[in-house]
Amino acid sequence: MTTDKLFSPYKLKSHTFKNRIGVAPMTRMSSSEDGIPRRDVLDFLVRRARNGAAIVYTEAIVTDYESAQGYPGQSRILTQRQIDAWKPVVQGIKAAGAVAVMQLFHCGRMAWPEINPARRVIAPSPISPRQANPMTGKPYPLPDEMSLFDIRHVIRGFAESAAGAVEAGFDGIEIHGAHGYLICNFLSAYSNQRHDAYGGTVEKRCRFAREVIQAVKARLPADRLLTFRISNWGVADPDVSLFVDQDEYRQAVRILSREPIDALSVSTYSYSDRAFGTQRNMAQLTREATDLPIMICGKIYDRRSAEDALQDADIVLSAKAILLNPDWVADVREGKALALPASEEANVAYTQTPLP
Numbered sequence: 538m539t540t541d542k543l544f545s546p547y548k549l550k551s552h553t554f555k556n557r558i559g560v561a562p563m564t565r566m567s568s569s570e571d572g573i574p575r576r577d578v579l580d581f582l583v584r585r586a587r588n589g590a591a592i593v594y595t596e597a598i599v600t601d602y603e604s605a606q607g608y609p610g611q612s613r614i615l616t617q618r619q620i621d622a623w624k625p626v627v628q629g630i631k632a633a634g635a636v637a638v639m640q641l642f643h644c645g646r647m648a649w650p651e652i653n654p655a656r657r658v659i660a661p662s663p664i665s666p667r668q669a670n671p672m673t674g675k676p677y678p679l680p681d682e683m684s685l686f687d688i689r690h691v692i693r694g695f696a697e698s699a700a701g702a703v704e705a706g707f708d709g710i711e712i713h714g715a716h717g718y719l720i721c722n723f724l725s726a727y728s729n730q731r732h733d734a735y736g737g738t739v740e741k742r743c744r745f746a747r748e749v750i751q752a753v754k755a756r757l758p759a760d761r762l763l764t765f766r767i768s769n770w771g772v773a774d775p776d777v778s779l780f781v782d783q784d785e786y787r788q789a790v791r792i793l794s795r796e797p798i799d800a801l802s803v804s805t806y807s808y809s810d811r812a813f814g815t816q817r818n819m820a821q822l823t824r825e826a827t828d829l830p831i832m833i834c835g836k837i838y839d840r841r842s843a844e845d846a847l848q849d850a851d852i853v854l855s856a857k858a859i860l861l862n863p864d865w866v867a868d869v870r871e872g873k874a875l876a877l878p879a880s881e882e883a884n885v886a887y888t889q890t891p892l893p
């Protein structure tokens with residue numbers, strides 16, 4: 538059964554989304570030494586807005602020059618040239634009637650020291666992922682346990698990058714708290730074994746995320762959006778449940794929801810998967826713990842899956858389907874038969890090939 542909800546507007550603060558469909562954040566590894574994505578990668582985002590997406594997230598932007606970068610060719614927004622490069626992108630997205638949000642990220646223990654100018658890997662605790670880095674074939678290096686100086690320094694990187702995004706005109710910021718990167722490293726006892734104010738109880742493990750949120754919020758004009766991305770899985774050691782059970786997850790959501798964020802973006806492998814051995818999916822468990830708007834992502838690829846996912850969320854985000862098909866929103870609207878993209882198909886994102 539089709540409903541109108543997917544193509545109905547949605548209001549979030551002073552922003553009106555023209556429908557409930559967004560482009561999920563997607564790292565493209567296309568920037569050279571200047572920290573600016575390739576022209577065609579920037580154009581790709583504007584095209585997705587023109588072709589009907591209501592909200593467009595940027596790739597994960599690296600928040601400092603010391604330890605934040607996790608992949609080659611990631612971009613920053615800390616210099617005037619970097620800020621200026623994004624201005625026409627933001628204008629293009631807005632001119633298409635969509636909302637432009639920049640995702641900010643520190644890779645934490647997923648670092649690749651060769652590509653960080655200071656050659657550092659930092660994390661809440663000196664514990665590396667079990668698996669090797671698939672891109673280098675080498676083990677991930679043992680991270681330095683972050684000192685209080687490191688913590689303050691990294692938070693300043695998020696705040697400065699947020700200021701850069703505001704200067705570029707973005708409608709909002711997303712703080713990447715998912716997928717096994719730094720903020721997620723703090724949230725999960727799998728990677729956080731600290732005994733100070735930043736580790737131990739769920740409340741303490743959420744402290745770093747809360748401080749990042751507050752520091753970013755302080756740099757945002759009142760009309761800008763602030764979203765927080767969360768997941769129960771990480772890119773490395775993907776089978777590990779990062780929250781031990783549904784209670785711990787819900788507690789973290791409750792704690793984060795007390796902060797000045799406007800929506801939670803829940804990232805899953807597959808939106809409909811039952812979570813933590815319950816009969817409920819991640820969006821449903823999140824809804825039990827928060828009144829915040831929920832964005833949901835994971836194997837949403839056609840009208841049926843989008844409408845189904847939207848039963849438990851306010852916005853659906855697509856990564857692979859919209860990456861590979863510039864007309865995805867129109868095809869969904871028409872209810873076209875669409876195939877679920879295979880993971881390997883998305884590798885084109887990291888090549889020099891301009892995407893349509």
Ligand SMILES: Cc1cc2nc3c(=O)[nH]c(=O)nc-3n(C[C@H](O)[C@H](O)[C@H](O)COP(=O)(O)O)c2cc1C
Nearest residue numbers: 561562563564596597804835836855856857883886
């Ligand atoms: C090429 C590619 C790059 C990605 N980069 C990011 C990223 O920078 N930040 C992020 O939060 N998620 C990133 N993801 C994860 C997606 O946003 C999304 O959560 C995941 O692909 C599941 O959605 P899908 O089934 O619609 O592809 C990336 C995914 C792909 C395919």
